Amino acid sequence: MADTIILKVYRGDAEGGELHTYEVPKSPHMVVLDAIHHIQRNQEPSLACRWNCKAAKCGSCSAEINGMPRLMCKAQVDDYAGGEIIVTPMHTFPIIKDLVTDVSWNYRVSSKIPPLVPKPEYADKPFNLQQIDVDRVQEFRKCIECFLCQDVCHVLREHQRTDGFFGPRQMVKIASLEMHPMDNLNRREQLKNEGGVGFCNITKCCTEVCPEHIHITDNAIIPLKERVADDYFDPVQGLLRKIGIIKRERKQPLDSVPNEQTKIHRPV
Amino acid sequence: MEPYDLFEYDVLIIGAGGAGLRAAISAREAGCNVGVICKSLLGKAHTVMAEGGVAAALGNMTSLDGSKEPDNWQVHFVDTMKGGGFLNNWRTVEIFAKEAPERVLELEQYGAVFDRTPEGKIAQRPFGGHKYRRLNHVGDRTGLELIRTLQDKAVGVGMNVHMEVVLTKLLKEGDRVVGGFGYYRETGKLVVFRAKAIVMATGGWGRMFKYTSNSWEGTGDGLMMGYAAGAELLDLEMVQFHPTGMVWPPGMRGILVTEGVRGEGGILRNSKGERFMFNPDYTPALYKGQFAETPEEAARWLDDKKNNRRPPELLPRDVVARAIYREVEAGRGSEHGGVYLDVTHRGAAYIKRKLPSMYEQFHALGNVDITKEPMEVYPTIHYTMGGIRVTPEECASTVPGLFAAGEVAGGLHGANRLGGNSLSDIIVFGKRAGDAAAAFAKQTTLGNIDESQITEELALLMSPLVDKGGESPYAIHQDLQEEMQKNCMIARTEEGLNHALEAILSLQQRAKHLSIGGDRRFNPGWHAARDVRFMLRTSEIIVRCALQRKESRGAQWRLDYPKLDNEHWGKFNLVAWKNGEQAQIEARPLDPLPDRLQALVEEQK
Ligand SMILES: Cc1cc2nc3c(=O)[nH]c(=O)nc-3n(C[C@H](O)[C@H](O)[C@H](O)COP(=O)(O)OP(=O)(O)OC[C@H]3O[C@@H](n4cnc5c(N)ncnc54)[C@H](O)[C@@H]3O)c2cc1C
Ligand code: SF4
Ligand code: SF4
Ligand code: FES
Numbered sequence: 077m078a079d080t081i082i083l084k085v086y087r088g089d090a091e092g093g094e095l096h097t098y099e100v101p102k103s104p105h106m107v108v109l110d111a112i113h114h115i116q117r118n119q120e121p122s123l124a125c126r127w128n129c130k131a132a133k134c135g136s137c138s139a140e141i142n143g144m145p146r147l148m149c150k151a152q153v154d155d156y157a158g159g160e161i162i163v164t165p166m167h168t169f170p171i172i173k174d175l176v177t178d179v180s181w182n183y184r185v186s187s188k189i190p191p192l193v194p195k196p197e198y199a200d201k202p203f204n205l206q207q208i209d210v211d212r213v214q215e216f217r218k219c220i221e222c223f224l225c226q227d228v229c230h231v232l233r234e235h236q237r238t239d240g241f242f243g244p245r246q247m248v249k250i251a252s253l254e255m256h257p258m259d260n261l262n263r264r265e266q267l268k269n270e271g272g273v274g275f276c277n278i279t280k281c282c283t284e285v286c287p288e289h290i291h292i293t294d295n296a297i298i299p300l301k302e303r304v305a306d307d308y309f310d311p312v313q314g315l316l317r318k319i320g321i322i323k324r325e326r327k328q329p330l331d332s333v334p335n336e337q338t339k340i341h342r343p344v
Numbered sequence: 345m346e347p348y349d350l351f352e353y354d355v356l357i358i359g360a361g362g363a364g365l366r367a368a369i370s371a372r373e374a375g376c377n378v379g380v381i382c383k384s385l386l387g388k389a390h391t392v393m394a395e396g397g398v399a400a401a402l403g404n405m406t407s408l409d410g411s412k413e414p415d416n417w418q419v420h421f422v423d424t425m426k427g428g429g430f431l432n433n434w435r436t437v438e439i440f441a442k443e444a445p446e447r448v449l450e451l452e453q454y455g456a457v458f459d460r461t462p463e464g465k466i467a468q469r470p471f472g473g474h475k476y477r478r479l480n481h482v483g484d485r486t487g488l489e490l491i492r493t494l495q496d497k498a499v500g501v502g503m504n505v506h507m508e509v510v511l512t513k514l515l516k517e518g519d520r521v522v523g524g525f526g527y528y529r530e531t532g533k534l535v536v537f538r539a540k541a542i543v544m545a546t547g548g549w550g551r552m553f554k555y556t557s558n559s560w561e562g563t564g565d566g567l568m569m570g571y572a573a574g575a576e577l578l579d580l581e582m583v584q585f586h587p588t589g590m591v592w593p594p595g596m597r598g599i600l601v602t603e604g605v606r607g608e609g610g611i612l613r614n615s616k617g618e619r620f621m622f623n624p625d626y627t628p629a630l631y632k633g634q635f636a637e638t639p640e641e642a643a644r645w646l647d648d649k650k651n652n653r654r655p656p657e658l659l660p661r662d663v664v665a666r667a668i669y670r671e672v673e674a675g676r677g678s679e680h681g682g683v684y685l686d687v688t689h690r691g692a693a694y695i696k697r698k699l700p701s702m703y704e705q706f707h708a709l710g711n712v713d714i715t716k717e718p719m720e721v722y723p724t725i726h727y728t729m730g731g732i733r734v735t736p737e738e739c740a741s742t743v744p745g746l747f748a749a750g751e752v753a754g755g756l757h758g759a760n761r762l763g764g765n766s767l768s769d770i771i772v773f774g775k776r777a778g779d780a781a782a783a784f785a786k787q788t789t790l791g792n793i794d795e796s797q798i799t800e801e802l803a804l805l806m807s808p809l810v811d812k813g814g815e816s817p818y819a820i821h822q823d824l825q826e827e828m829q830k831n832c833m834i835a836r837t838e839e840g841l842n843h844a845l846e847a848i849l850s851l852q853q854r855a856k857h858l859s860i861g862g863d864r865r866f867n868p869g870w871h872a873a874r875d876v877r878f879m880l881r882t883s884e885i886i887v888r889c890a891l892q893r894k895e896s897r898g899a900q901w902r903l904d905y906p907k908l909d910n911e912h913w914g915k916f917n918l919v920a921w922k923n924g925e926q927a928q929i930e931a932r933p934l935d936p937l938p939d940r941l942q943a944l945v946e947e948q949k
Binding site: 089103104105106107110116117118120121122123124125126127128129130131132133134135136149150152172173174176179180183186187189190191192194199200202203204205206207209210213214217218219220221252253256336337338339340341343344 | 349351372384385386387388389392393449452453454455457459460462464465466482483485488489492493496497498499500501502503504505506507528530531533535559560561592593594595596599600701704705708709710711816817818822860861862863865866867868869870872
């Protein structure tokens with residue numbers, strides 16, 4: 077065969093597994109997902125992986141390549157020229173089979189964050205917003221829910237604190253609402269308590285892996301931490317607010333909107 | 345029989361793209377208990393890939409032909425009918441054009457954050473066949489904005505989500521649909537849903553072609569489940585070739601290059617450097633005089649849209665796709681068999697702001713810097729205009745209890761869809777289907793499940809794991825793709841189509857004996873075996889319809905019948921339904937435009 081590449085791919089499930097070695101013909105600008113598809117079509121039709129767009133737009137094909145969380149459809153084989161390519165499933169989430177993991181936790185957490193509630197004066201009216209008012213929020217809304225940031229974050233990966241921390245993806249989501257000029261819900265209590273923004277110690281690993289280049293730490297998490305700190309821990313601000321020198325925007329509490337309990341079902 | 349999980353809902357929605365999610369919101373708001381099923385994870389449907397924008401006549405921008413009137417539903421109506429070669433259902437188009445603005449503004453209330461104009465309104469960009477700048481957008485990731493907004497809202501109002509579940513059969517009691525049967529991708533175990541009303545929102549089918557912008561999901565399941573349940577299908581010959589798919593590198597072949605590139609001034613050239621869209625032969629009579637006739641005028645249009653006509657690159661998709669095909673056939677193609685699409689004249693900063701995901705797509709995946717060099721493009725299979733025939737107001741199919749909305753439904757787009765009209769289609773008719781299904785559910789009770797219907801489907805589903813020595817579904821899929829690409833693509837002939845039909849019929853025979861290794865747990869090979877059967881039947885009907893329509897209109901271009909035949913074929917839709925084991929196809933007369941709408945068309949001639 078003219079030009080081939082060697083891939084080691086994890087095959088296994090919750091009981092255990094191992095790396096299998098495959099040889100695949102190389103094509104120009106090939107990505108790792110191309111190689112996985114080639115294996116499925118020609119060698120192992122039962123090799124499990126997720127994908128949809130093949131263009132880095134849907135966030136389905138997340139995996140780890142040589143230990144780094146990446147989208148398989150965006151990882152060029154040439155980046156690893158001469159070296160090994162080892163493809164394993166995301167580590168943080170329970171494995172289902174081969175490269176497929178159970179990411180449903182992310183959807184369950186996300187369902188705790190209520191969508192936008194427009195300010196009363198804009199309810200049912202077109203918004204009047206300048207581009208500069210929305211630039212910041214649009215950065216967060218580029219998120220494709222690949223969950224690579226959740227995968228890399230040590231709070232979830234090493235310490236498994238899924239009970240205490242929503243993770244960087246959901247911080248980005250809350251930031252997109254908290255900084256939306258029209259949102260009328262007070263989201264800070266959720267951030268501080270249930271969301272666990274305090275768990276983040278700003279290692280920036282999440283920002284490094286984000287395929288959408290969202291500045292997760294600098295633009296989302298740090299400003300959110302500051303807002304929570306202002307509200308809960310700054311005695312001067314608290315006093316000034318009390319005597320009315322600083323006027324805080326009055327937003328309605330989170331529990332004023334009904335929580336409709338969407339259920340994310342899983343096969344048993 | 346093997347045990348299965350059972351769920352019961354007032355309204356069951358099959359598909360979690362924009363149409364399914366919008367239907368879920370309205371069915372829930374009407375007080376129904378709603379279940380939503382999808383083959384992938386939530387938020388990964390085709391809708392997420394849409395780039396250019398959502399068309400709605402909000403009238404935030406000035407016209408493209410100097411007219412003083414702000415944009416309005418009447419112009420959107422005429423543009424859509426013209427784009428569709430007047431095969432569209434006029435009532436569907438009327439509802440669509442009238443309701444799209446309201447649905448887009450509602451998205452903003454749900455949390456969507458569109459790009460803005462200097463006046464603080466939603467920004468709109470030009471697209472092929474639209475007389476106004478009408479595509480409300482967020483850079484070139486509008487679909488992501490739309491699906492995430494609807495997903496978060498639907499989760500907020502409360503629904504039951506079943507991800508990575510594939511339905512393969514609708515279950516009936518008498519005439520009416522009462523549920524659906526399928527399997528969990530993860531475990532391979534079986535699941536049955538009972539529902540008072542069902543909304544089919546499974547999107548389109550492009551995977552039977554070799555080069556397509558569609559993901560693995562586009563295999564026609566919903567269309568074929570509806571067909572098997574007795575629903576009528578409409579206009580299946582009308583499959584859209586998007587003029588600009590990627591051609592290089594090989595792994596990216598078919599991936600979409602948004603029409604937004606041309607909307608932002610992108611220029612098409614052949615290998616001789618000619619801007620071939622100015623060739624007068626390529627502009628159909630219906631559009632003569634409405635587009636710039638010199639490159640100078642087209643260049644002035646970039647900054648002065650009031651006093652100049654739009655460039656011919658913005659003709660409707662079918663027109664541009666045919667022109668590219670002809671250039672390549674005539675030997676004026678690019679290195680890898682496409683043509684060049686160039687936006688470099690807009691400058692790096694502008695391109696990165698307006699087309700960030702295109703910039704990234706070419707940069708990261710094709711090693712091409714679109715701010716410095718042209719892209720190579722060729723038509724790719726993109727969208728299916730035809731689908732389940734539904735009533736305009738209620739999105740009801742011909743089967744009681746079964747509704748359909750979004751790309752799986754037919755009637756709105758006629759022979760060719762205008763860019764941006766699909767994202768507004770899914771929100772307008774997603775809502776209507778959800779409302780109508782909820783109303784239907786309130787009038788009825790749950791039906792009974794007849795297990796014999798499940799047993800039959802189960803045997804088919806399991807056969808590839810049981811049978812030994814059969815073929816791989818991937819091999820059959822590949823042969824089907826080659827055949828469809830060769831003989832049912834842009835330029836069709838009786839001879840080619842007959843060849844395709846024979847090939848499909850013999851592939852159907854081969855597909856009776858499939859084998860696949862491994863077990864039922866997340867086994868893509870096993871899933872492919874069911875998908876390929878759906879695709880073979882869908883392809884058969886596409887080809888049969890294409891054979892019957894002996895004219896050229898919209899996406900259907902017959903080299904042996906190159907003329908538009910308004911006297912005969914312009915008056916008929918092709919309707920298909922299941923008659924025993926055969927697909928029955930009938931030319932059904934179109935409902936003529938009422939005078940008030942005919943007057944609009946005359947006015948805008
Ligand atoms: C790359 C690309 C770019 C596009 N750009 C634009 C654009 O700029 N403007 C525009 O207007 N349109 C655009 N379109 C078209 C538009 O995106 C689609 O037509 C539209 O999103 C279809 O929405 P839908 O809700 O009908 O279906 P989809 O979004 O396709 O969703 C279908 C759903 O059905 C589910 N499903 C399918 N089969 C089954 C089954 N058997 N069992 C269970 N679930 C099933 C799928 O899992 C999925 O959730 C684009 C399309 C593509 C592919
Ligand atoms: S910066 Fe915070 S959220 Fe991001 S990886 Fe580090 S700890 Fe996790
Ligand atoms: S923030 Fe970035 S890394 Fe995290 S889920 Fe979104 S796109 Fe992926
Ligand atoms: S397949 Fe969509 S991001 Fe990789």
